[in-house]
Amino acid sequence: MATDELHSAGAPAGVAAAEEGEGEAAQGFSFSIWPPTQRTRDAVVRRLVDTLGGDTILCKRYGAVPAADAEPAARGIEAEAFDAAAASGEAAATASVEEGIKALQLYSKEVSRRLLDFVKSRSAAAKATAAAAAAAAAAAPSEGEAPAAPSESEVVDPQPAE
Numbered sequence: 001m002a003t004d005e006l007h008s009a010g011a012p013a014g015v016a017a018a019e020e021g022e023g024e025a026a027q028g029f030s031f032s033i034w035p036p037t038q039r040t041r042d043a044v045v046r047r048l049v050d051t052l053g054g055d056t057i058l059c060k061r062y063g064a065v066p067a068a069d070a071e072p073a074a075r076g077i078e079a080e081a082f083d084a085a086a087a088s089g090e091a092a093a094t095a096s097v098e099e100g101i102k103a104l105q106l107y108s109k110e111v112s113r114r115l116l117d118f119v120k121s122r123s124a125a126a127k128a129t130a131a132a133a134a135a136a137a138a139a140a141p142s143e144g145e146a147p148a149a150p151s152e153s154e155v156v157d158p159q160p161a162e
Contacts, residue, residue, distance in 0.1 A: 034100035035086065036107070041078060048074035048115060058115075062123035073118055081110035 036044075051058060052065040052074060059065075065073060085107035 031097060032100060033097060034103040034107075035082075036104070041082065044111060045071075045074045045078050048077055048111070051115065052119070058119050062119040063126060065119070065122065077111060077114045077118060081107055081114055084110045 049067075049070045052070040053059070053067050054064075085103050088103060088106055
């Protein structure tokens with residue numbers, strides 16, 4: 001057995017084929033990591049929906065998002081992250097694989113950052129609404145209760161002034 005045959009026999013089929021016709025096989029193969037396919041972007045949205053509404057650390061800390069709200073929020077988060085990454089100089093359509101990897105890393109970071117910003121802002125808004133409702137409930141007398149007694153500054157002196 002020749003050295004070339006021995007080398008090819010021990011290698012996986014794809015590697016052996018690439019080595020045999022390196023010049024012609026490598027030229028016919030194109031690999032692009034950026035932009036992600038629509039299928040990949042849809043998978044990111046599905047994962048965001050699962051994260052927003054599922055049993056995750058984010059949901060435990062900031063509260064789960066109802067399914068009706070999670071889908072549009074996830075689509076918005078993904079679209080904004082994609083646009084931010086596409087606007088970067090590294091996401092050019094004719095970018096090298098290395099530049100594509102950098103753009104994909106930026107996209108991933110943007111998705112994570114925007115997801116965290118969304119759950120934090122939603123949690124803060126919910127807390128503010130709850131605090132306002134609690135303050136309103138404390139200020140308004142409930143049914144059956146007498147109005148609060150006037151304070152000393154509100155009491156009018158019944159004696160006429162001289």
